[in-house]
Amino acid sequence: MATKKPTDLQRIGDQAFLKVEKINAELFTLTYGAIVGQLLKDFESVVEVNNQLEKMGYNIGLRIIDDFLAKSSLGRCSDLKETGDVIGKVGFKMFLGVTASVSKYDQKKQEFNLLIEDNPLTDFVELPEEYKESLLYCNILCGVIRGALEAIQMKVECEFVKDALRGDDATEIRVKLIEIMKDDIPADG
Amino acid sequence: LSRTIQEHKICTILYFALMIFNLYVFNKKGQCIYYREWNRQQPAENLAEEQQLIFGFLSAITTFVSKTSQEVNDKFQCYSTSSYKMHYFESATGLRFLINTDPRTPSLQRDLRKIYSEYYVEFVSKNPMYKLGDTISCAHFIGIVDKFITGHANFKSE
Numbered sequence: 001m002a003t004k005k006p007t008d009l010q011r012i013g014d015q016a017f018l019k020v021e022k023i024n025a026e027l028f029t030l031t032y033g034a035i036v037g038q039l040l041k042d043f044e045s046v047v048e049v050n051n052q053l054e055k056m057g058y059n060i061g062l063r064i065i066d067d068f069l070a071k072s073s074l075g076r077c078s079d080l081k082e083t084g085d086v087i088g089k090v091g092f093k094m095f096l097g098v099t100a101s102v103s104k105y106d107q108k109k110q111e112f113n114l115l116i117e118d119n120p121l122t123d124f125v126e127l128p129e130e131y132k133e134s135l136l137y138c139n140i141l142c143g144v145i146r147g148a149l150e151a152i153q154m155k156v157e158c159e160f161v162k163d164a165l166r167g168d169d170a171t172e173i174r175v176k177l178i179e180i181m182k183d184d185i186p187a188d189g
Numbered sequence: 190l191s192r193t194i195q196e197h198k199i200c201t202i203l204y205f206a207l208m209i210f211n212l213y214v215f216n217k218k219g220q221c222i223y224y225r226e227w228n229r230q231q232p233a234e235n236l237a238e239e240q241q242l243i244f245g246f247l248s249a250i251t252t253f254v255s256k257t258s259q260e261v262n263d264k265f266q267c268y269s270t271s272s273y274k275m276h277y278f279e280s281a282t283g284l285r286f287l288i289n290t291d292p293r294t295p296s297l298q299r300d301l302r303k304i305y306s307e308y309y310v311e312f313v314s315k316n317p318m319y320k321l322g323d324t325i326s327c328a329h330f331i332g333i334v335d336k337f338i339t340g341h342a343n344f345k346s347e
Contacts, residue, residue: 062321066314069281070306076262076281151282183217183248183283 003078006085006101013093016072020094029123036137046134053136057143058150065148068094080177081105083154084112087145087175096120103172111176113161114145119171127165137165145175153181207343210273210289212334214309216322217283219244223325227338228345247277247285266298280305294343308333 004012035056039049072090077083081102088100097120104113121138136142142158149156155178162172211226221240233239247265254265267276269292276294278286278301286301312330313319319327338344 063314066280066282066284066305066310070310153283 003082004074004085006089009085009089010093010099012072012074013090013099016090016094017097019071022097025097025120025123028120029125032121032140033125036135040131040135046131050134050136050139053139054143054146057140057145058147059143060140061144061147061149062151064095064144065151068148080107080110080112083149084114084175088114091148092116104174109176111174114173114175116141116171116173119164122165122171125165132166136160136163138163138171142173145173149175150181153183155179155181207294207345208291209294209338209341209344210291212304212338213240213243213285213287214325215240215244215247215285215287217285218322219248220322220324222323223330225331225334225338243287244285247287251279267296276301278302278305284309290343297343300337300341304334304337308337 036049036053039052040046043049043052068091071094074086074090077086084102084105088102092098092100092114098116098118100114100116102112103115106112119138121141125137127135127137139160142160146156146158157176157178159174160172161174162168162170164171208228210229211224213221214223216222219241221237221244224236224240250268251265254263264279265277267274269275271292274290274292274294276288276290276297278298280286284305286304288297288301290297308330312333313325313327314321316327316329319325325331
């Protein structure tokens with residue numbers, strides 16, 4: 001199977017974007033903000049809020065992957081770089097309406113960074129001082145990527161390396177492939 | 190054609206009619222999460238055992254195909270005997286869809302793909318009340334699959 005070029009994937013992403021139902025962007029941003037706000041009220045520590053966001057994302061990822069595969073009709077990726085391109089150009093486009101690009105692909109370490117320039121989750125959001133150091137506002141995205149890839153047998157670690165809300169110049173997520181899970185034949189009985 | 194119609198009237202087992210028998214959906218752990226039959230000649234003696242047998246066979250044959258095929262990502266699609274044909278589709282997420290039909294029915298790959306991408310994704314996977322991997326009891330899914338299969342050109346021919 002030939003590796004798809006980023007330009008092809010951009011086209012596939014645009015086509016898939018046309019097929020999905022849309023939601024008002026402000027409603028989306030406000031709803032997500034309400035979720036984070038409520039989690040901050042419910043949980044004592046910010047670390048716990050970060051974990052909860054990742055967990056929520058994980059559960060979303062497990063389901064969203066079927067929707068993604070159904071609407072994009074994409075098959076297996078030939079290498080990790082292609083996986084990153086597919087997530088950024090097709091996945092992000094379909095579900096967030098914006099694209100992300102792969103930066104810093106390291107084949108030896110089996111990891112890549114996703115550079116997110118435009119993030120609908122963070123429109124109009126400013127973190128107060130008390131949370132600026134610790135809160136990973138968009139941690140749900142890390143969970144979604146982890147859950148989605150796990151459902152297709154790829155175990156990954158996902159974390160923010162740069163966050164515009166915390167003062168960095170850009171928002172970047174690092175995705176590191178831990179292992180490709182082999183099918184276990186279930187035991188009899 | 191006239192001979193076919195005569196045999197059709199004589200035989201109790203309808204060998205020459207187009208017919209869709211049943212549908213199985215397995216999760217990646219090997220559990221049958223959905224089973225529906227429409228035209229089955231003989232009811233199964235032990236459905237659970239039958240499902241286990243089928244899954245065991247599917248694991249073996251998909252592994253065999255991936256090991257022996259010249260092409261990367263080649264997929265097992267169907268087998269047929271003199272009395273039935275089994276059509277198979279597996280999603281990248283490990284969901285396995287299986288339909289048994291009469292031996293003359295042409296490939297149902299697209300239909301299986303449709304059941305996955307339009308019915309499973311929309312009515313099961315997106316249903317927050319449905320726990321992934323559980324037996325499917327979503328009324329919408331059951332209804333729409335029934336409608337799709339019973340309205341299919343190959344469902345039953347007289």
